Amino acid sequence: MTLKLHNYFRSSTSTRLRAALNLKGVDYDYVSYALRAKENYSPRFLALNPQGLVPALERDDGTVLTQSLAIIEWLDETHPGPALLPPDADGRARVRALSYMIACEVHPLNNLRVLNHLADRFGADEAGQKAWFTHWVTTTFEPLEAMLAGDPATGPLCHGDTPGMADICLYAQVWNNRRFAIDTARWPTISAIFERLDAIDAFRKAAPPNQPDAA
Amino acid sequence: MTLKLHNYFRSSTSTRLRAALNLKGVDYDYVSYALRAKENYSPRFLALNPQGLVPALERDDGTVLTQSLAIIEWLDETHPGPALLPPDADGRARVRALSYMIACEVHPLNNLRVLNHLADRFGADEAGQKAWFTHWVTTTFEPLEAMLAGDPATGPLCHGDTPGMADICLYAQVWNNRRFAIDTARWPTISAIFERLDAIDAFRKAAPPNQPDAA
Numbered sequence: 497m498t499l500k501l502h503n504y505f506r507s508s509t510s511t512r513l514r515a516a517l518n519l520k521g522v523d524y525d526y527v528s529y530a531l532r533a534k535e536n537y538s539p540r541f542l543a544l545n546p547q548g549l550v551p552a553l554e555r556d557d558g559t560v561l562t563q564s565l566a567i568i569e570w571l572d573e574t575h576p577g578p579a580l581l582p583p584d585a586d587g588r589a590r591v592r593a594l595s596y597m598i599a600c601e602v603h604p605l606n607n608l609r610v611l612n613h614l615a616d617r618f619g620a621d622e623a624g625q626k627a628w629f630t631h632w633v634t635t636t637f638e639p640l641e642a643m644l645a646g647d648p649a650t651g652p653l654c655h656g657d658t659p660g661m662a663d664i665c666l667y668a669q670v671w672n673n674r675r676f677a678i679d680t681a682r683w684p685t686i687s688a689i690f691e692r693l694d695a696i697d698a699f700r701k702a703a704p705p706n707q708p709d710a711a
Numbered sequence: 712m713t714l715k716l717h718n719y720f721r722s723s724t725s726t727r728l729r730a731a732l733n734l735k736g737v738d739y740d741y742v743s744y745a746l747r748a749k750e751n752y753s754p755r756f757l758a759l760n761p762q763g764l765v766p767a768l769e770r771d772d773g774t775v776l777t778q779s780l781a782i783i784e785w786l787d788e789t790h791p792g793p794a795l796l797p798p799d800a801d802g803r804a805r806v807r808a809l810s811y812m813i814a815c816e817v818h819p820l821n822n823l824r825v826l827n828h829l830a831d832r833f834g835a836d837e838a839g840q841k842a843w844f845t846h847w848v849t850t851t852f853e854p855l856e857a858m859l860a861g862d863p864a865t866g867p868l869c870h871g872d873t874p875g876m877a878d879i880c881l882y883a884q885v886w887n888n889r890r891f892a893i894d895t896a897r898w899p900t901i902s903a904i905f906e907r908l909d910a911i912d913a914f915r916k917a918a919p920p921n922q923p924d925a926a
Binding site (some may be wrong): 545546547548549559561562563565566567569570573574585586588589590592593595596597599600601603604605609610613614617618620624627628631635636638639642643 | 762763764776777781801807808810818820829833843850853857
């Protein structure tokens with residue numbers, strides 16, 4: 497099976513999916529969509545994914561999977577290799593909750609189409625967008641730091657020492673934070689986990705600057 | 712096991728979890744937090760959930776589960792009764808993607824703390840908040856309608872005829888839309904699914920107006 501990954505180097509949700517594919521050792525063809533040029537709203541891509549969102553994963557039977565976390569769960573269920581979710585229900589609930597803190601509370605507020613809409617609708621300039629971005633990162637990274645630092649289930653990584661879905665979300669969001677020069681060092685546990693992940697080949701190869709379309 | 716549901720009648724993510732608990736036939740104690748009065752940021756609640764977000768599900772061993780979709784997956788994995796996710800990996804990927812379209816693209820942009828922040832930061836009045844809310848509902852409900860209407864996997868409900876996680880998200884979001892008088896009838900498939908769900912006891916009992924703290 498050849499998988500075609502429709503994505504963009506700087507897209508945080510694309511980074512998540514690249515890391516998951518790399519962790520599973522799954523090869524894929526890289527198809528890039530320049531988001532600022534709105535290539536993701538081309539008729540060709542909308543025919544694949546009416547949401548106009550990357551990433552989307554196309555299988556060679558033509559079916560297209562969307563929404564990064566749904567694809568990561570699918571990958572984990574259908575592909576051998578290291579598990580991206582813990583074996584126990586409590587562990588899975590914890591890893592999913594940590595993942596959704598980023599995927600449902602931070603990223604949706606801070607992606608490009610939201611920042612563009614803030615500019616269009618409320619005249620938010622670069623400084624206004626940075627303040628907005630920083631506010632929502634801080635709102636969730638504060639309790640995320642507390643929940644990671646205060647729970648014995650946290651290990652060198654988000655959940656023990658096996659990289660999984662929460663690590664994937666954390667890694668991609670910290671890269672995203674760099675766009676607005678947010679200093680992650682104020683959250684020491686998050687920061688230490690990021691550094692450990694960044695030393696793992698599967699993550700490093702998924703990072704925005706290491707993609708073929710990196711500006 | 713007695714479960715304590717920390718929630719609020721109008722919270723869309725609380726509606727999701729109430730519907731899931733009802734579908735599974737699981738009893739719970741209802742603990743209400745008035746979000747406009749910021750009761751969810753009381754020290755007592757922050758000790759349970761540092762995120763300050765409802766819903767949270769407290770077990771009688773004192774452990775607290777957070778993030779509605781993580782709790783719904785946990786419920787499905789640990790409790791008997793009708794499955795909230797399909798038995799096949801492709802079906803699960805589809806239901807999760809439909810769920811995350813609402814949980815990651817609509818709801819995070821439209822909850823109370825975001826609307827409050829728009830008012831504080833950009834002076835968004837009621838009309839500005841309604842325009843913002845409507846914009847993000849429309850941005851995702853358009854492709855959601857297309858994806859539901861165009862896929863033979865859709866049945867009377869989001870995925871065949873068994874109520875599941877995508878239905879739970881759709882039902883709660885349509886209730887949320889009513890706050891800003893968004894007419895869901897412009898999306899006929901979504902609208903028909905909502906009406907069918909609203910006729911199911913487990914959903915109807917989870918609806919905002921049917922809660923003990925409903926204003």
